[in-house]
Amino acid sequence: MTDFTVPLLRRTPLLPGESLPSLLERLAQLNYYGGTSVLTWLCRAQREPPLNLDKPACLRFGSTLLRLAHLTQLPAAELWAASAHRFTPLLTPSGELAADSAWLKAPNQPCALPSQAHAALRPPTAAQYCPLCLQTAPYHRLSWLPVAATLCLEHRCLLVDRCPRCQRLVTVADIVRRRCRACQTDLSAAPAVRVAADDLGLLAQALLQSWFADAPTPILDGAQQLPAQSPAHLYRLWDYLYRRLLTCQETWPTWPSAAPDLVAHVPRASPLPHRPPPSQAYYLYRTAFAGLLDWPQGLYRFLDA
């Protein structure tokens, strides 16, 4: 009875800057499927292993994307640009550009994005959001997907990853519904922590997010020059410093103090070291960024500290 050749009855275009998991959530809601599992099933059905294990929210095969494009009647390139594969040039070790067309030419081959790169991205079950953006339009932005992105550049406030009331981790589905699935709290009512006065943190986030979005990088003055390397290599070094800070922050005797207005919002240590809250990640990335500036003197100062 199931006809896999027909598209979804209710469809919607991608909203500006929307992520693929968010689109899937909205499609599931529009078609009254109760969750994205039906869409996953539709993408997997009648396919041989390992294609039948692919998830549209975390794509590995181009054929899944092509199937999704047929279901949604959206261009495959547009869906690709809304997925985590957009970050492939930054997250792959070689920093090679992976064109969507090249990937789609061999749809049954695994994608270029390595599995370890997913550690740099937040899963749909532990998403983060900007409460002010959510008030404007309730959907999950692609720019909120990287762990390194901890700040909303538009509103200059920290992202939030928990329900303001019950402190549960929010999912992409919660963000699309704008409500916590457990306590039904309005997520857009979460307090926004503004960091407009923290120039270093703002610069670090602007630089990071420009790399992820493949956008023009902010102009740095003479004393803040970065090493003459590609963004992919710089990001790897930056991320390494961040992870070192994350693991040794408990035992670091000379732990630099946070900005005065952030002290109350930055936890001393994360209960889940592999998944720090955005406020802590913001501070750690900001601290690690100091090691990259004024190369190599900045790194020496960072190591001395």
Added chain:
Amino acid sequence: MTSNLSQEQSQRRSQRTAKSAATQYGQTPYPEWPLERVEIDHTRTDLIVIDDRDNLPLGRLTLTYCLDTATRYPLGYYLGFEPPSYLTAMECLHHAICPKPDVRQLYSAEHTWLAYGIPATLVIDNGEAPGDPAGGPGRAGSRGHGGIGPGQTQTPAVGRRWPPAQTAVHPHTHCPLGYGGQTHPPGRAPCGHCDRRAQSHGSASQPTDRVCDHGAGVASQPRGRLGTLLRPPPTAGYPNNCRGRRSNPMNDDAPTLLTQASAALIRYPRFKALHTDIHECQELSRLTHEPQCMSLEGVTGAGKSTLVRDYVALFPRRDESDGTRIPIFYAETPSPVTVKGMAASMLAHLGDPAANHGALWAMNYRLIRLMLDCRVELVILDDFHHLIDQETNRVLEQVSDWLKVLIKETGIPFLVVGIEGKVERILEANAQLSRLFAVRQTLAPFRCDPTDAASVQEFARFVQYAEQAIAMPLPTTLPRLELIQRLHEATQGVVGNLMNLLRYAAWLTQQQAPTAQPAPPAPPIALATLAAAYDKRLAKHLKRPANPFLVPLAAALPDVPATATAPLPAKRRARRSAGQPQPTTAAQPEAVQDD
């Protein structure tokens, strides 16, 4: 009067004001349909033909030209040395009316000439009109024969036409019974299809494979000629949608008789009346926000499914930015039917790729919401009699209850279609469901009662158009009336049976003459072929004791003696006494739907 007004105004105001007030230009509504208005004119070309042997001038050519105003498609022309006259106008009209199948061969043209047909209105230019001897050769006036004046129009006298205006009428063939006046020769049925693209884009020059039959006519030529594309406007209130039936792409270039007959769609008044009833339910529900449901029942082969599918085709699905818009939702009742099976089947027909996914409550919720989101205006449920369990012969109350809830939850009208008697039984078994179905209609077979001339006439006309649909004449060895009666007895007046018989008989005839081409003159179907087709295709189904085409007429019509005082059959008596509507003289069929 116009000139007086113009004179007065030119005296009182400016000449320009008077001219704009008195002009006739643009006052006439622009035609919407092909052949609705055809303009004819002639011009003397600036070409003098020189004989290539002796270099002597032969004369100056006159071009007479017919143009279809709605589509701007040339219908026909005549090029000759004769000055504008009856001859040139007649030749041009003849060329415009007749099919032009051999243009590519004759002139090595790139495209076929699609257009032909009888114009509904013939418009003559406001100058010299062809065909009036009063004006003399080359300067023919227009006041005289035919009563066509400058700027006036003339509608060709085609007698009593069944499909109006757009039907091409061949002057040589007459209806044997005299019901239709004149008709096409077999194989040249020029009307019956239309291409909405021709109407919407203003051009009919491209062949189409879409068939539209908003009006009457015979769709016996699936594609390839403008004449077959020409249709009148749809019935008032119907949207201008094309039906999506496609001809067999494998046979587009050389359509066989069988494919022609299979693609044929003929309508008759009852067919159109039921469409109107369905449309009324749809519109009333929309206006009153109350589901005005309807039931339609009839014997098997009566054309119920074809009728509703034809209606569905008038409202095609549309892909919009937010999804699919489904004005009419057609679904077939599965068999055997359960509540969950019914919900899954309806979701599948709706177009949900995950139709059978989820629990019953989830499927119910999804079905209701999707029907509302897709803006369904009418649900057509075919094979509704499947709600009667075949084994126990009991109405499945759970399903009928579920259906009642579905109608109430959605507020969308339902049209249920099924076998005569069974639909009524299902509705009566559930009082709440019965209340929702106020309109109940029956698609009855054709009658052919010798005591009722209207019924004979209606069936005869139906047969006549079926004959055109198969593009092969029926036997002429019998009187036409007798043949009609035999056909009725052989098919019981059921549309499906008749088309089944004629299609197979046409195929047998074609098989017997393998070199015969679908183009006229097609060989007539012999009586023996009809008898053989009956034995092969209908005898076992109808279980009649004798072949109506082989026995004498009196034996073929055992229950209808050939006297005017013959009693009606029991079923007909019962129907009349029950007060069901009977076909009347005025209700002449316009088309026949084959299965």
